[in-house]
Amino acid sequence: MSKVALVTGGTRGIGAAIAKKLKEDGFKVVCTYVGRDEPAQEFNKQTGIEVFKFDVAYFESCKSAIVEIEKKYGDVEIVINNAGITKDRFLHKMAPEEWNAVINTNLNSLFNICRNVIEKMRAKNFGRIVSLSSINGLKGQVGQTNYSAAKAGIIGFSKALALENANKGVTVNVIAPGYVGTDMVKKIDPTILKGIVSQIPTGRLAEPTEIAALASYLVSDKAGFITGATFSINGGQYMQ
Ligand code: CAA
Numbered sequence: 001m002s003k004v005a006l007v008t009g010g011t012r013g014i015g016a017a018i019a020k021k022l023k024e025d026g027f028k029v030v031c032t033y034v035g036r037d038e039p040a041q042e043f044n045k046q047t048g049i050e051v052f053k054f055d056v057a058y059f060e061s062c063k064s065a066i067v068e069i070e071k072k073y074g075d076v077e078i079v080i081n082n083a084g085i086t087k088d089r090f091l092h093k094m095a096p097e098e099w100n101a102v103i104n105t106n107l108n109s110l111f112n113i114c115r116n117v118i119e120k121m122r123a124k125n126f127g128r129i130v131s132l133s134s135i136n137g138l139k140g141q142v143g144q145t146n147y148s149a150a151k152a153g154i155i156g157f158s159k160a161l162a163l164e165n166a167n168k169g170v171t172v173n174v175i176a177p178g179y180v181g182t183d184m185v186k187k188i189d190p191t192i193l194k195g196i197v198s199q200i201p202t203g204r205l206a207e208p209t210e211i212a213a214l215a216s217y218l219v220s221d222k223a224g225f226i227t228g229a230t231f232s233i234n235g236g237q238y239m240q
Pocket of ligand 1 (some may be wrong): 086118133134136144179180185189196
């Protein structure tokens with residue numbers, strides 16, 4: 001029987017590319033979204049992947065949505081923590097709401113989702129958790145104290161969770177993309193974005209499908225020995 005994969009923020013951008021790839025791979029995929037209904041419904045129409053509207057920033061919403069998903073599809077064995085937002089502003093101008101929104105959506109969501117699936121994964125001796133960090137969680141970025149903190153936090157969270165579950169067949173890994181051609185990146189002021197692209201050795205933004213290809217491998221049975229790892233996909237923009 002095919003496994004159930006949950007992709008948060010899965011109706012657009014990197015999440016949508018991952019969801020489509022995992023469907024192609026034969027998984028039963030479900031996606032979450034929280035914003036606009038129209039693109040989510042369009043995604044559902046195009047792909048046949050069911051979309052669930054709830055806010056990953058809230059523990060109780062995640063808990064009840066996962067109960068509903070599992071009733072309909074079976075236990076979630078694969079999680080892609082992809083949902084993320086930006087509220088870029090220099091710290092000296094940043095409002096507490098801008099800090100909290102980014103930390104809640106981009107980092108606290110990992111607790112909210114994983115806490116509600118991890119016990120069953122451990123009981124079944126199988127699970128795959130892949131979370132989307134960012135180049136800016138590794139190197140920092142002007143205007144992104146909130147985002148860089150959340151994206152760095154994802155890496156620490158994943159290493160700890162990987163250790164806790166390595167003997168239970170559950171792997172926990174991180175993908176840290178650079179600048180990808182998504183709505184989030186297209187929101188950046190064009191002059192600033194031009195400057196950023198000039199620092200990417202490959203001279204272009206990534207395609208969402210290039211991120212999805214690695215996610216597909218990490219959730220596969222072949223990747224059972226990979227855990228606690230962080231993979232950069234950034235066109236050479238930042239090398240550790
Ligand atoms: N380093 C140091 N200083 C900088 C700088 C930089 N890279 N960029 C600008 N500054 C300085 C400016 O020179 C200016 O200085 P003065 O006030 O002395 O003139 C000051 O900072 C303010 O600059 P701005 O006028 O540009 O400030 P702003 O408030 O209009 O905009 C910003 C600030 C919102 C952070 C804007 O610079 C910006 O959008 N930067 C891009 C941030 C970014 O890369 N976001 C990524 C979003 S996509 C994403 O996050 C996906 C992913 O994972 C990669």
